[in-house]
Amino acid sequence: MVDNFDQIVMRTLEHISLVGVAIGLAILTGVPIGIAITQNEKAANIVLYVAAIMMTIPSIALFGIMIPVLSKVGHGIGYVPAVIAVLLYSQLPIIRNTYTAIHNVDPALREAARGMGMSSLQRLRMVEIPLAIPVIMGGVRSAVVMSIGIMAIAAYIGAGGLGTFISRGISQTDARQLITGAVAVSFLAIAADFFLVWLQSRLTPAGLKRA
Amino acid sequence: MIRLDNLTKIFETKEGTTVAADHVNMEVQEGEICILLGPSGCGKTTSLKMVNRIVPPTSGRVFLGGKDTTDYDTITLRRQIGYVIQQIGLFPNMTIEDNIGVVPRMLGWDRQRTAKRALELLEMVALDPAIFLKRYPKELSGGQQQRVGVARALAADPPVLLMDEPFGAIDPINREIIQDEFLKMQKQLGKTILFVSHDIDEAVKMGDKIAIFRAGKLEQFDTPDNVLAHPANSFIADFVGGDRTLKRLRLLTVGEVMDAEPPRVKADDSLSSALQLMNDTDYDNLIVVGPRGRAQGVVYRSVAEGRQGLCNDHHSGLKATVRESDDLRTAVSQMFAHDLTWLPVVDDEGFYKGYITQRGITHTLGRTYRDAEQGA
Numbered sequence: 001m002v003d004n005f006d007q008i009v010m011r012t013l014e015h016i017s018l019v020g021v022a023i024g025l026a027i028l029t030g031v032p033i034g035i036a037i038t039q040n041e042k043a044a045n046i047v048l049y050v051a052a053i054m055m056t057i058p059s060i061a062l063f064g065i066m067i068p069v070l071s072k073v074g075h076g077i078g079y080v081p082a083v084i085a086v087l088l089y090s091q092l093p094i095i096r097n098t099y100t101a102i103h104n105v106d107p108a109l110r111e112a113a114r115g116m117g118m119s120s121l122q123r124l125r126m127v128e129i130p131l132a133i134p135v136i137m138g139g140v141r142s143a144v145v146m147s148i149g150i151m152a153i154a155a156y157i158g159a160g161g162l163g164t165f166i167s168r169g170i171s172q173t174d175a176r177q178l179i180t181g182a183v184a185v186s187f188l189a190i191a192a193d194f195f196l197v198w199l200q201s202r203l204t205p206a207g208l209k210r211a
Numbered sequence: 212m213i214r215l216d217n218l219t220k221i222f223e224t225k226e227g228t229t230v231a232a233d234h235v236n237m238e239v240q241e242g243e244i245c246i247l248l249g250p251s252g253c254g255k256t257t258s259l260k261m262v263n264r265i266v267p268p269t270s271g272r273v274f275l276g277g278k279d280t281t282d283y284d285t286i287t288l289r290r291q292i293g294y295v296i297q298q299i300g301l302f303p304n305m306t307i308e309d310n311i312g313v314v315p316r317m318l319g320w321d322r323q324r325t326a327k328r329a330l331e332l333l334e335m336v337a338l339d340p341a342i343f344l345k346r347y348p349k350e351l352s353g354g355q356q357q358r359v360g361v362a363r364a365l366a367a368d369p370p371v372l373l374m375d376e377p378f379g380a381i382d383p384i385n386r387e388i389i390q391d392e393f394l395k396m397q398k399q400l401g402k403t404i405l406f407v408s409h410d411i412d413e414a415v416k417m418g419d420k421i422a423i424f425r426a427g428k429l430e431q432f433d434t435p436d437n438v439l440a441h442p443a444n445s446f447i448a449d450f451v452g453g454d455r456t457l458k459r460l461r462l463l464t465v466g467e468v469m470d471a472e473p474p475r476v477k478a479d480d481s482l483s484s485a486l487q488l489m490n491d492t493d494y495d496n497l498i499v500v501g502p503r504g505r506a507q508g509v510v511y512r513s514v515a516e517g518r519q520g521l522c523n524d525h526h527s528g529l530k531a532t533v534r535e536s537d538d539l540r541t542a543v544s545q546m547f548a549h550d551l552t553w554l555p556v557v558d559d560e561g562f563y564k565g566y567i568t569q570r571g572i573t574h575t576l577g578r579t580y581r582d583a584e585q586g587a
C-alpha cells in the first residue's frame with residue numbers, strides 16, 4: 001500500500017514536470033507569436049489556421065509521426081516527443097488568446113499611449129500586456145487542462161507520468177490501476193485549474209477586476 | 212508657435228474618400244488658446260491629431276516653434292505635447308497616480324518627484340488627492356476621469372497641449388467651474404493650446420482665437436469677438452447662433468465699459484446740489500456714498516426735483532450692484548432682473564467704483580459695426 005502511494009506520488013510529479021516544462025515552453029513561444037501577429041492580419045490568419053489544424057491531429061498519430069523523425073536525434077520515444085507534442089497542442093489556445101487580447105485593447109488606449117510618446121515596446125509593457133494578462137491566462141488554463149489529459153497518452157511512448165497506470169491497467173486488464181490512473185489525472189487537472197484560477201486573479205491588475 | 216501650412220488629410224476607405232482636412236492654414240501664437248470649432252465630422256479631431264502625428268498628413272506641413280514636425284523624431288515630438296484624447300483613455304490597469312505619472316516616469320523622474328507632481332496636479336484639477344490618488348479609473352465618474360486626463364497631459368509640463376473636447380463629459384455647472392479653473396491655471400502656465408470643442412459658448416469663453424471648420428475646410432480663423440460680430444459667411448452666422456451679439460456680452464467686463472469717474476453725492480449733501488450736479492452731468496440719478504466712499508443708495512431726479520432736504524433722508528436702496536470683473540452678461544442679467552437701465556459698480560468692500568448703463572453697453576458692442584462701416 002505504501003509502495004503504491006509512493007508510486008502515485010512519483011508518477012504525479014513526473015506528470016506535473018512534463019506538463020510544466022511543455023506549458024512553460026508553450027508560453028515562451030506562444031505569447032510572443034500571439035503578440036507578433038497582431039501587426040499583420042494576414043499572418044495572424046495563417047498562424048491561427050495552422051495552430052488549429054495542429055489541434056485536430058490525434059495525439060497517438062502525432063506521437064507516431066514523431067518517432068521516426070526524432071529517432072534521428074536519438075529521442076524517438078520518451079520525454080522529448082511527449083513535451084513537443086504538448087507544446088504543439090498548447091499553441092492554439094495560447095496564441096489565440098494572446099492575439100485576441102492584444103488585438104482587442106481599446107484603440108483609444110493605444111492612441112493615448114502613442115500620443116504620450118510611448119514606443120511600441122513601452123506600450124506593450126505598460127499597457128497592452130497588463131490588459132491582456134487575464135485573457136492570456138485563460139488560454140494557459142485551457143492549455144494546461146488539455147495537456148494533462150494528452151500527457152496521459154504519452155505513457156505509450158514511454159514518457160512516464162500518470163498515464164503509466166492507465167496503459168498498464170489496459171494491457172494487464174487491471175481495473176484498479178486503470179481507475180487509479182484515470183482518477184489521478186482528473187484530480188490533477190482539477191487541482192491545476194484551481195491553482196491557475198488563483199494565479200490568474202493574482203496576475204490581473206487590480207484596476208481590471210470587477211468591483 | 213504652432214503653424215499649419217496647407218495641411219490636408221484624405222481618408223481612403225472602401226466606402227469612398229473623405230477629405231477630413233482641406234488645405235488648412237493657421238498659426239497659433241505662443242501662450243494662446245485656439246479653439247477648433249465646428250459640427251460633428253468636420254475634421255477637428257483629424258486636424259488636431261496631425262499636429263502630434265498620430266494621423267500622418269496626406270499633404271501639407273505642421274511647424275512647431277518654427278521647426279517642421281517631420282524633422283522631429285515622433286517620440287521626442289510627442290513628449291513635448293500634452294495630449295487629451297476625446298475618449299479620455301486613462302489606462303485601466305494603473306491607479307490615477309500612475310496614470311498621471313506615465314510621462315514623468317518615461318522621462319526618468321524619480322519616484323518622489325513623480326508622486327509629488329501627481330498630487331499637485333490632482334489638486335489643480337480640483338480632485339482631492341487623498342481620495343483619488345490610489346483609485347483606479349473605473350472607480351471615477353466620466354467627468355472625474357476627464358479631469359485626470361487633463362492632469363495627465365500636463366504632467367511633464369509640456370509647452371504645447373492638444374485637447375480634444377476635454378470637458379465634454381462634465382455637466383454644465385461643473386464644466387463652467389473647471390473651465391474657470393483651467394483659465395486661471397493657463398494664466399500662470401501660458402501654454403500654447405489647441406482645444407477642440409463643438410460648443411460655441413465654450414469656444415467664446417476659452418479661446419483667444421477660434422477656428423471654425425466645415426467639411427474639412429477652415430471657414431474662419433479669428434478672435435471670438437470678431438467671429439461673433441462679423442461671421443465670415445452664413446454658415447458661421449448660423450453656427451454661432453442668432454443670439455451671437457448676446458454672446459459677445461461674455462467677452463467684455465464691466466470694468467471695460469463702465470464710467471469710471473461717475474459723479475456722486477455725499478450723504479450730507481442737499482437734494483438741490485444733487486439736482487444741480489445731475490443737470491451739469493446729464494445723469495438721471497446719482498449714487499450716494501458714505502464718508503469713505505461706500506455706495507449707500509441712490510437719489511433719483513424725480514425725488515431731487517420734488518423735495519427738499521439732505522440726500523441722506525431721501526435716497527433709495529440699491530437693488531443690485533456689480534463688480535468690475537463681472538462680465539457684461541452678468542451686468543445685463545442683473546439689469547433685466549431688477550428692471551434697471553443702470554447699475555453701480557462696487558468693489559468687494561462696497562466702495563463705489565463706477566457706473567454702467569445699458570446705453571454704454573450698446574454703444575461699446577456697436578463700436579465694431581461702426582468701425583466696419585467706416586472701413587467699408
Ligand SMILES: Nc1ncnc2c1ncn2[C@@H]1O[C@H](COP(=O)(O)OP(=O)(O)OP(=O)(O)O)[C@@H](O)[C@H]1O
Pocket residue numbers: 222223224229230231249250251252253254255256257258297409
Ligand atoms: N481613420 C479614419 N478613417 C476614415 N475616415 C475617417 C477616419 N478618421 C476620421 N474620418 C472621417 O473624417 C471626417 C472628420 O473626422 P473627425 O474625427 O476629424 O471629425 P470631428 O470634427 O472631430 O468630429 P466630432 O465632433 O464628431 O468629434 C469624418 O467624416 C470622419 O468620418
Ligand SMILES: [Mg+2]
Pocket residue numbers: 255256257297375407
Ligand atoms: Mg472629434
